[in-house]
Amino acid sequence: MTAVQAGASPAPASASESFSNVTCVFCGLHCDDLEIERTGQSLQVTRNGCGKAKAGFERPLVKSEPRVGGQPVSLNEAVAAAAKIIRSSALPSFGGLGTDIDGMRAVMSLADKARGVVDHAMGEGYAQNMRVLQTRGWFMTTLTEVRNRADLLIFTTDVLKYHHRFFERVIHAPQTLFADGPVKRTIVLIGEGYDTGPISGPGVDEIVTISCASDRIGEVISALATLSKGAPLPAETIAGVPKPQLEDLKARCEKANYGVIIWIPSAFAFANADLTIHRICDFVKEMNVKQRFAGLTLGGSEGSTSAAAVAAWQSGYPLRVSFASGAPQFDPELYAIPRLLKSGETDALVWLSSLTPDLAAPQTSIPTIVIGTFDMKLDREPDVFIPVATPGIDARGQIMRVDGNVVLPLRDLHRASGLANSIAVLNAIEAAL
Amino acid sequence: MLIKFTGGKVYDPANGIDGQVRDIYVRDGRVVTPSATDTISAEYNLAGKVVMAGGIDPHSHIGGGKMNIARMMLPEDHRHDNVARGDLTRAGCGHAAPSTFVAGYRYAEMGYTAAFEPAMLAVNARQTHAEMGDTPMIDKGAYVLLGSDDYFLRLLTRGADKEEIKDYIAWTMHAAQALAVKVVNPGGISAFKFNQRMLDLDEKNAFYGVTPRDIILTLGRSLQELGVPHPVHVHGCNLGVPGNKETTLATIRAAEGTPIHLTHIQFHSYGTEGDFKFSSGAAEIAELVNQNPNVSIDVGQILFGQTVTASGDSMRQYGNTKSANPKKWVVMDIECDAGCGVVPMKYRDKSFVNALQWAIGLEMFLLVKDPWRIFLTTDHPNGAPFTTYPHLIRLLMDKTFRNEMLRRIHPGAQAATILGSITREYSLNEIAIMTRAGPAKSLGLKDRGHLGPGACADITVYDDNPDREAMFTTPAFVFKNGEMIVRNGRIVHVVAGATHVVRPEYDRKRTEKPLKDYFETYHTMRMENFRMADEEVITAGCGHAPGTCGCLIVQPVGTRK
Numbered sequence: 001m002t003a004v005q006a007g008a009s010p011a012p013a014s015a016s017e018s019f020s021n022v023t024c025v026f027c028g029l030h031c032d033d034l035e036i037e038r039t040g041q042s043l044q045v046t047r048n049g050c051g052k053a054k055a056g057f058e059r060p061l062v063k064s065e066p067r068v069g070g071q072p073v074s075l076n077e078a079v080a081a082a083a084k085i086i087r088s089s090a091l092p093s094f095g096g097l098g099t100d101i102d103g104m105r106a107v108m109s110l111a112d113k114a115r116g117v118v119d120h121a122m123g124e125g126y127a128q129n130m131r132v133l134q135t136r137g138w139f140m141t142t143l144t145e146v147r148n149r150a151d152l153l154i155f156t157t158d159v160l161k162y163h164h165r166f167f168e169r170v171i172h173a174p175q176t177l178f179a180d181g182p183v184k185r186t187i188v189l190i191g192e193g194y195d196t197g198p199i200s201g202p203g204v205d206e207i208v209t210i211s212c213a214s215d216r217i218g219e220v221i222s223a224l225a226t227l228s229k230g231a232p233l234p235a236e237t238i239a240g241v242p243k244p245q246l247e248d249l250k251a252r253c254e255k256a257n258y259g260v261i262i263w264i265p266s267a268f269a270f271a272n273a274d275l276t277i278h279r280i281c282d283f284v285k286e287m288n289v290k291q292r293f294a295g296l297t298l299g300g301s302e303g304s305t306s307a308a309a310v311a312a313w314q315s316g317y318p319l320r321v322s323f324a325s326g327a328p329q330f331d332p333e334l335y336a337i338p339r340l341l342k343s344g345e346t347d348a349l350v351w352l353s354s355l356t357p358d359l360a361a362p363q364t365s366i367p368t369i370v371i372g373t374f375d376m377k378l379d380r381e382p383d384v385f386i387p388v389a390t391p392g393i394d395a396r397g398q399i400m401r402v403d404g405n406v407v408l409p410l411r412d413l414h415r416a417s418g419l420a421n422s423i424a425v426l427n428a429i430e431a432a433l
Numbered sequence: 434m435l436i437k438f439t440g441g442k443v444y445d446p447a448n449g450i451d452g453q454v455r456d457i458y459v460r461d462g463r464v465v466t467p468s469a470t471d472t473i474s475a476e477y478n479l480a481g482k483v484v485m486a487g488g489i490d491p492h493s494h495i496g497g498g499k500m501n502i503a504r505m506m507l508p509e510d511h512r513h514d515n516v517a518r519g520d521l522t523r524a525g526c527g528h529a530a531p532s533t534f535v536a537g538y539r540y541a542e543m544g545y546t547a548a549f550e551p552a553m554l555a556v557n558a559r560q561t562h563a564e565m566g567d568t569p570m571i572d573k574g575a576y577v578l579l580g581s582d583d584y585f586l587r588l589l590t591r592g593a594d595k596e597e598i599k600d601y602i603a604w605t606m607h608a609a610q611a612l613a614v615k616v617v618n619p620g621g622i623s624a625f626k627f628n629q630r631m632l633d634l635d636e637k638n639a640f641y642g643v644t645p646r647d648i649i650l651t652l653g654r655s656l657q658e659l660g661v662p663h664p665v666h667v668h669g670c671n672l673g674v675p676g677n678k679e680t681t682l683a684t685i686r687a688a689e690g691t692p693i694h695l696t697h698i699q700f701h702s703y704g705t706e707g708d709f710k711f712s713s714g715a716a717e718i719a720e721l722v723n724q725n726p727n728v729s730i731d732v733g734q735i736l737f738g739q740t741v742t743a744s745g746d747s748m749r750q751y752g753n754t755k756s757a758n759p760k761k762w763v764v765m766d767i768e769c770d771a772g773c774g775v776v777p778m779k780y781r782d783k784s785f786v787n788a789l790q791w792a793i794g795l796e797m798f799l800l801v802k803d804p805w806r807i808f809l810t811t812d813h814p815n816g817a818p819f820t821t822y823p824h825l826i827r828l829l830m831d832k833t834f835r836n837e838m839l840r841r842i843h844p845g846a847q848a849a850t851i852l853g854s855i856t857r858e859y860s861l862n863e864i865a866i867m868t869r870a871g872p873a874k875s876l877g878l879k880d881r882g883h884l885g886p887g888a889c890a891d892i893t894v895y896d897d898n899p900d901r902e903a904m905f906t907t908p909a910f911v912f913k914n915g916e917m918i919v920r921n922g923r924i925v926h927v928v929a930g931a932t933h934v935v936r937p938e939y940d941r942k943r944t945e946k947p948l949k950d951y952f953e954t955y956h957t958m959r960m961e962n963f964r965m966a967d968e969e970v971i972t973a974g975c976g977h978a979p980g981t982c983g984c985l986i987v988q989p990v991g992t993r994k
Contacts, residue, residue, distance in 0.1 A: 021959045032962045033953075101563055112524050133506050137761035137775075143957040144768040149626065169957055177583055177769060177955050178640060258626070288751070292628045294766055312504045313496075313533045313564045316511040316526030326517035328524050328532075330508050398559050398969065405498050405767050407559035408962055409969065 014414075015040060023410050024049070025100075025355045025392040026056035028300025028402030029143075029163045041415045043393070050164035056356060057393065061417055064374035064387035075386070075420055076428075082350070082369045082384045083432035089348035089367070091324055092116040095337040096361065096372075098302040098353040099422060100397035100410055104310035106426035107352060113430050117322045117346065118311055119337040121359050122304040125266030127332040129297055130318050131274040138281040141260060141294035142403040143170050148177040152256035154188040156217050156280070157267035159298055160198055166298070172201035186252055191217050210249065212239040214268060218276035221261075224250050225283045258292050264299040300402030302359055309400050338362065354388050354422045371422055388422040395421050434474045435460050435467055436915060441479030441894060444865040445486065447874070447883035451862045457484065459890040462914035466886045479894055482909055485865045486882050487546025487891030488822075491872035492666075492696055492731050493813040495536050495573070496550045496564030498557045499743040499773040502763050503530035503814070507741055507777060509759075521927050529740040529814040533567040537930070539820055541570035542922050544893035544908040547881060547930075548819070550575040551615050551666060551696065552745045554771040555582070556963070558609035562970050565932060570918060572881070572891075572986075574612035574933035576666050577605055578745055580648045581622035583769040584951060586641040589651060599655045599993070603939035604948070606661070608964040610934050612876065612988070613663035615696070616652055617745040618670055619645035622772040625748035632748070633670055634683050645670050646687045653691040659937035660991025662877020664692035664729070669701050672749040676705040678714025682721055690727050694875065697733025697812040699794035707849055709785050713793045716851065719800035722807075729875055730801065733812035734794035734825055735787065741777045742815040750774020768956070780817070788846035792839070798829055799855045804866040805874065822868075823905035829859040830901045877988050878933065890915035931986045932970050938993045 022034040035047035036057060043057045066078035073081070086092050094111045097104065097120040111118045120126060132138060146153070147170045159166045176183050182203030189196070190210045199207055212220055216239035223238040227250040236243050253259055261280050268276055280295060287293035308318045315321050317330035333339065340346040341364050353359035353372045360377050361370055368382040373390055391397030392410035394417045400407045436459045443455040458467045467473075494500050504511070511526035516535050518524040525532030527539065540548055548568075553561040553575035565573040579585050579602060588598050602614060620643060621632040627639045634645050653665040669684050671677035681701040685693070695701070704712035722728050739758075744750050747764050751774060754762045758779040765773045780787040794816070801807045809826070813819040828835045839853055847853070859867075873882020880889045892912040898904035907922030918926045945960065952960040971984050 021961045023962065032959050101559075105567070109523070112518055130505065133502075133761075133763070134508060135761060137506060137757075137763045139764045141766045142768050144770070144955070145626070145766045147957060148769055148955060149766075173955075175954050257628075288764075292626065308505070309501055309560065310563075312501050314523070314525065314567060316504050316515075316530070316532040316535075317508055318505045323518070323524055326524060327515035328511075328526060329515065330511075396968075398563065400560065405554065405557045405560070405765075406958055407557070407563070408958070409559070409966070 017414055019411065019413055022413070023392055023399065023408040024053045024056070025390065025399060025410065026052040027163050028298065028305060029165065029169065030399055030401045030408050031165055031169060032408050036413060038413055038415055041417070043413060043415065052164055059357070059375060061415060062374060066387065067381070067385045069383065070381045078384055078386045079425060079428045080432060082386070083429050085348050085367045085369060085383060086114050086350065086429065087433055091340070091346045092348040092350060093337045093340055093346040094118045094350045094352070096121050096351040096353045096359050097304070097307040098355040098359045099307070100303055100391040100399040101306045101310055101407070102397050103352070103354060103391060103422050104303070104307045105314070106423040108310060108314045110426050110430040112323050113433055115323045115326065117324070117335045117337065117340060119320050119335060120304045120307045121302060122266060122299070123319050123336060125299060126304055126308055126319055127336070128265040128268065128274040128277055130332060132277045132281050136278060136281055138295055139284050139288055139293070141296055142405055143401070145294070146170050146260055146296060147173050149183070149258040150185065150260040151183050152186050152188070152252060152259040154190060154259065154261045156190050156261065156263045157214070158194045159262060159264065160195060162264055162267070162299060162301070167198060167201060172203060174202050188249065188252070190220055208249070208252070210241055210245060212241055215270035215276070216240070218279040220246070221279040221283050224253065225279070225286055228253065228286065253287065254291070256291070256293070258294070259287065260294050260296050262296045262298060265297065266299050296403065298402050302353070303355055303399060305402050305404060306400040309404070341366070352422065354390055371425055374417070374419060386425055387419055388425055389417060389419040394419050435471050437473045437476040438484065438892065439476055439478050439480070441482045441484035442897065443484045443884065444861050445884040446862055446866045447870040448885040457884055457892070459915040462890050464884055464886055464888040464890055477910065481897060483861060483895040483897050484884070485893050485895070486869045486884050486888070487893050487911065487913070488544050488868045489872040489878070489882055490540070490545055490548040490810065490813070490819060491808050491876060492551045492810045493548045493819055494550060494552065494743050494815070495548055495568055495813070496533065496575070497553055497561035499552070499745070499775055500530060501560070501564070502773070502775045503741045503743045504532070506761060506763060506775060510739070510741065519924070521924055527820070529818050533564050534569060537569040537571055538924055541911055541913070541919050541924065543820065543822060544895065544905065544911050545571060546891035546893070546911065546913055547572035549573065549612065549876065552617060553577050553609060553611065554745065554767060555605055555609040556768045556770050556958070558965050559969060562610060562932065562965070566970070569927055569929055570913065570924070571930045572933060573930060576613040576615040576663070577609040577611035578617055578771050579605060579614050580616035580619045580652060581771060583623070584948070586620065586623060586638065586643060589643045589647055590641045595655065598651060599659055600939040600944040602652070602655050603659055603937040604941070604944045607936055610932070610965050610970050612933050612935055613661065613666055614652060614656055615666040615668065616648060617668040618672065618748055619648035621645065621670060621748045622745060625751065625772065626766050630748070630752070631671065634680050634687060649684065649687060649693070650689065650691065653688060653693050657692055658994040660993055661935055661937050662988070662990065663875055664694050666694045666696055668696050668744070668746060672700050672746055673753055675703045675711045677701050677703050678718060681714070681718055685721050685725055685728055688727060692727050695728065695730045697810065697815065698730045699733045699735065699790065699797060699816065700812070702793050702797060709845065711786055711789060713789060713796060713850055715793045715796035716800060719797055723802050729806040729808070731808040731810040732794050732797050733810055733816045734798070735780050735790045736811065736817035736821045736824065737780050737782045737787065737791065738817065739777070739779045740814045740817055741775060743773070743775045744815065745771055745773050747772030747774045750776055782842045785843045785845045788842035789849055791842065792846055792850035792852045795828060795835065795852055796850060796855070799857045804863040805871045807867060808872050808875070809867045823902045826864055826905045827900070827902035830864065832856060832858050877935065879989065929984060931984050933986045933988055935988045935990050937990045
């Protein structure tokens with residue numbers, strides 16, 4: 001077996017260092033304008049960091065060692081123990097998948113050889129979108145288009161809870177490409193639980209609130225579609241929204257130069273949420289017959305957009321792929337790790353969380369290997385724990401933004417953590433199978 | 434170590450060898466002329482076999498955002514072609530939107546040693562290179578899209594100095610690690626975002642006031658002056674629109690003698706005659722191509738069956754969504770830079786339109802006289818998956834077979850095509866030009882596509898089977914850099930393959946100053962992060978340390994004028 005080398009040099013190359021244009025890995029927006037100061041092994045976000053970024057980058061580095069059965073071991077011993085668990089497993093699951101593109105390549109290579117199942121911790125939300133993509137398709141846009149073009153933005157969830165800088169980076173643009181100054185925008189908030197405070201700002205001309213329960217947003221969108229086709233509504237209120245309010249919204253949609261509807265699949269925490277996304281995507285398509293409209297799906301935290309993309313180009317299928325037969329099989333119900341754990345069909349869990357300490361492995365009694373951050377939150381001691389470098393802090397890498405086209409470079413900020421690179425760890429486990 | 438390939442019938446048109454029996458010597462991955470004192474360490478007896486350079490596909494959508502959307506959207510496309518892990522090979526899937534690994538394996542198994550992604554969005558360059566990096570066996574490279582990006586259109590609108598425009602083009606090629614530049618529906622992808630639904634050659638983009646003609650000519654001249662070997666790669670206006678042959682004829686004339694490559698020309702060669710208001714424009718276009726030596730084309734042949742169309746042309750792909758089969762599709766606007774459209778398509782020989790599209794492509798192949806200016810493509814996967822190439826080669830080489838196929842298509846299409854009256858059959862030498870020497874020359878790959886001394890030893894050996902489809906489906910041997918990678922159509926050794934780029938000269942400081950401000954003011958990504966570093970191209974597990982291996986090949990450019 002090849003010995004795995006720990007990551008960076010034991011001491012920082014220099015006492016302090018400043019970094020600009022740093023990509024943040026702590027939400028799916030992957031803002032790439034952060035300024036970070038390193039002093040010794042401590043990092044401080046000095047500019048353009050939101051609360052999540054500060055909390056993520058500024059965690060004090062504490063020494064963490066590989067463990068087997070709770071006892072400190074060498075990295076090679078931990079790798080050997082992990083390989084042994086996978087080798088003796090009939091159907092290993094590879095979950096979490098909080099990593100970047102190169103990390104996911106290493107996961108796929110290992111899962112392919114180990115004949116395992118691959119699913120991301122955010123797999124359910126992602127699967128909701130995939131159901132729509134695979135049955136109807138969609139018409140989508142990306143952040144820079146929204147920033148410069150969108151004059152009507154329809155939200156279906158409080159995006160700021162997921163992406164603290166969404167309005168700052170995408171909506172409150174003082175200068176835009178096709179208008180003199182900011183785009184004069186109407187912000188429509190459909191649903192519930194919005195904090196409207198931070199929404200106002202440059203370019204936000206008007207805020208329209210349409211209150212309804214989240215699981216009835218699909219009905220509101222359907223009503224809009226009905227009205228825009230010139231058909232009558234079947235009732236005076238739809239999902240509690242009075243008809244005049246719907247008619248007003250329909251008129252705003254028809255007046256828009258570039259309308260955008262935004263959703264976060266994991267925020268739709270109700271049964272058959274894909275049907276709501278379905279309605280949104282169909283409405284967007286219908287609006288494009290005469291004018292321009294587009295959808296924008298957000299979320300994409302913990303590297304889930306990268307994980308799905310790599311899974312798709314390497315296997316042909318997005319997440320929830322099984323290599324059990326030797327060839328990839330895709331089934332978003334069958335190969336969901338939560339289901340496999342519940343049914344007892346999987347007998348080993350490899351959980352990767354190299355971006356944040358928060359992606360806790362699910363409760364299970366089957367042998368578990370956690371490859372995580374140095375300060376990984378653990379509900380119970382796993383059979384094997386291997387602390388690894390975070391791409392974008394301790395290692396170089398690439399990560400895909402939530403809108404699915406832009407891939408940002410991740411930097412090594414030279415804090416000399418001594419943590420092993422997760423790619424080297426995964427490759428070593430694969431070599432030891 | 435000197436390897437001798439003995440006694441094969443060699444088709445090496447770049448060096449004027451047309452089926453003569455020749456010995457070829459290879460050392461350290463290169464074709465060499467041995468000296469009398471050299472000892473031969475290995476010998477392959479190729480008596481009776483056909484020897485060519487490895488195949489080169491100059492237009493195949495093998496990587497990047499739109500192909501990955503196609504993969505995700507179409508699980509049913511892969512389900513009947515899931516590919517299990519082998520002793521040497523990774524698991525994956527095949528058919529219209531294959532996995533990256535399987536695409537690489539199947540190209541090599543078909544005797545190809547290079548394929549080029551023709552539509553890389555600069556903002557999506559990292560993904561495109563990552564996917565190409567995960568495509569083993571073959572060499573790769575990509576053409577970066579310009580012409581609907583806001584920055585370029587603004588340069589044209591304000592009448593920027595031509596040196597500034599050239600600098601921006603060169604900067605983009607460096608930033609995206611590109612081999613060439615492609616323009617797709619020039620200005621039209623942008624126009625669609627302003628709700629324009631079509632844009633003809635002399636129509637103005639509503640916001641920028643520039644026409645496709647301006648864009649094509651500026652890109653064409655700039656690339657020529659930058660010394661970039663491949664001319665501007667043009668996916669013209671009005672793709673798929675009946676009557677678009679007029680636009681194509683006008684586009685050829687609009688080039689005014691500037692080198693220009695018109696891609697998947699089959700999709701741009703339609704007239705409006707007949708009961709179905711759909712007819713072939715191939716004869717007229719082929720004639721104009723024949724008359725204009727500055728023009729090269731590739732065909733984008735369609736072949737019958739299920740496939741998926743994936744294009745940067747969001748405007749025209751949106752128009753094509755009404756033909757989606759199955760009925761689902763994706764269209765995207767991307768970063769004030771580009772767009773894409775992914776529409777599944779099932780071409781049926783009993784459909785008049787599809788059948789005539791098939792005939793138009795073949796007419797084009799057979800009516801364009803100079804094989805150095807026409808390349809064999811299906812615009813994979815848009816006309817058909819690349820795995821259909823051996824069938825297509827047989828259609829070109831075997832008139833009897835072609836006419837047999839012709840009799841099976843929609844009778845109206847049979848009546849509307851002159852295909853049955855064309856007696857031309859391609860020779861093996863012409864096939865070698867069209868699938869090797871021609872693309873290599875056009876792309877500026879000086880040491881590829883031929884077998885002369887100094888050439889990279891990418892060599893394909895075929896049995897001389899009169900059934901050309903069988904012959905080109907299963908090569909006897911394929912060598913990459915002198916190493917055997919395929920035997921009897923099966924992978925015997927896995928290699929990574931290189932990425933080819935060109936790097937025209939430009940003034941970086943002068944170019945980046947306004948660009949940095951532009952990105953910070955208007956974009957959601959910093960210029961510094963838009964630019965790809967060399968190490969980022971070479972992450973594909975080639976087994977070499979970044980920068981120390983031959984996995985990134987910088988091809989020479991001419992002197993900037």
